[in-house]
Amino acid sequence: MIELYVLLGLMIAGAIIAIEVKNLLSAVIAVGIVGLGLSIIFILLKAPDVALTQIVVEIAAVILLIRATLHREIALKPCGSRPFGALMGILFLGLAVVGALVTFSDGLNSFGAPLMTVSSFYPLNAVSGTGASNVVASVILDYRAYDTLGEATVLFTAVIGVLTVMRSPGKKKEEDLQDNNE
Amino acid sequence: MSVIVKTVTRLTVGLIFLYGIYIILHGHITPGGGFAGGVIIALSFINLDLAFGGKVSSKIFSKKGTGVVEALGAIMFIALALFGMRYGGFFDNFLHPDGEPGQLVSAGIIPLENIAISLKVAAGLFGIFLALIVLQKFESEKK
Numbered sequence A: 001m002i003e004l005y006v007l008l009g010l011m012i013a014g015a016i017i018a019i020e021v022k023n024l025l026s027a028v029i030a031v032g033i034v035g036l037g038l039s040i041i042f043i044l045l046k047a048p049d050v051a052l053t054q055i056v057v058e059i060a061a062v063i064l065l066i067r068a069t070l071h072r073e074i075a076l077k078p079c080g081s082r083p084f085g086a087l088m089g090i091l092f093l094g095l096a097v098v099g100a101l102v103t104f105s106d107g108l109n110s111f112g113a114p115l116m117t118v119s120s121f122y123p124l125n126a127v128s129g130t131g132a133s134n135v136v137a138s139v140i141l142d143y144r145a146y147d148t149l150g151e152a153t154v155l156f157t158a159v160i161g162v163l164t165v166m167r168s169p170g171k172k173k174e175e176d177l178q179d180n181n182e
Numbered sequence B: 001m002s003v004i005v006k007t008v009t010r011l012t013v014g015l016i017f018l019y020g021i022y023i024i025l026h027g028h029i030t031p032g033g034g035f036a037g038g039v040i041i042a043l044s045f046i047n048l049d050l051a052f053g054g055k056v057s058s059k060i061f062s063k064k065g066t067g068v069v070e071a072l073g074a075i076m077f078i079a080l081a082l083f084g085m086r087y088g089g090f091f092d093n094f095l096h097p098d099g100e101p102g103q104l105v106s107a108g109i110i111p112l113e114n115i116a117i118s119l120k121v122a123a124g125l126f127g128i129f130l131a132l133i134v135l136q137k138f139e140s141e142k143k
Helices: A002-020 A024-044 A048-069 A083-103 A117-130 A135-143 A145-165 A170-181 B003-025 B034-052 B054-060 B063-086 B110-142
Strands: none
Touching: A002 A024, A024 A048, A048 B034, A048 B110, A117 A135, A135 A145, A135 B110, A145 B063, A145 B110, B003 B034, B003 B110, B034 B054, B034 B110, B054 B110, B063 B110
């Protein structure tokens, strides 16, 4: 279990570096450290499906971030002090800590201990029920296919949104210029 | 990019593409699935684009093509779900008796759904990448 805490510390350090560092490329690479640590944690917790998806998406995201931000002059102005925001942050953090102390006063369950009725159904019946030997695939594409449909809808909407916002802006301009010339 | 990058890309990009196809087709047997495999395929096209420039990659997979393939994947996924209505309900696994667990041809419509999702994810991610590059080109011309 000690390696989990080492990785968590590394991820927190990477996140703090990503916020604080001035160089944009260093910040993106520090974000990559967070994703890589998360992927290794998923492998240690015996979730290879999620680990594979996590590391692949992390690589794509880091490439996109570098390609999209590196050569662009983004103003990195340090924001001024906001006393109201800081006060509210401390207030809500304190509320969360007090709430957690009250809720978990008799101690947490041990790691992954109470296997719920629904989640104990899948490992026992998934292979004979769907024929897929990867239980995760049988859950996300058969028992819980509605979730996957929702995820596909979200991705579709996101792609449409990006293509709409970032469509090549040259066309409109040329037409405008022609209109002005006429 | 330099000659080293171009040569290494030429040697490895096909292998990356094949690995993505392997992850998708074995999604119901081993860890992986449509989403991870689709992102790997998109990464192979991104690799091609970064190494050789937009002209080479757009010859294989143009920006218009990404939109068409993504819509095709979405239609395929929802069509598989609607075919189930005839047999029992939305998302009913109507091909179930085919094959034994652990075989490549097994698990009914789960591999087909994996393929549909992978088409969607690969085309969608590569389309986003191309859109961001076009934006960057426009901004650098403006300067």
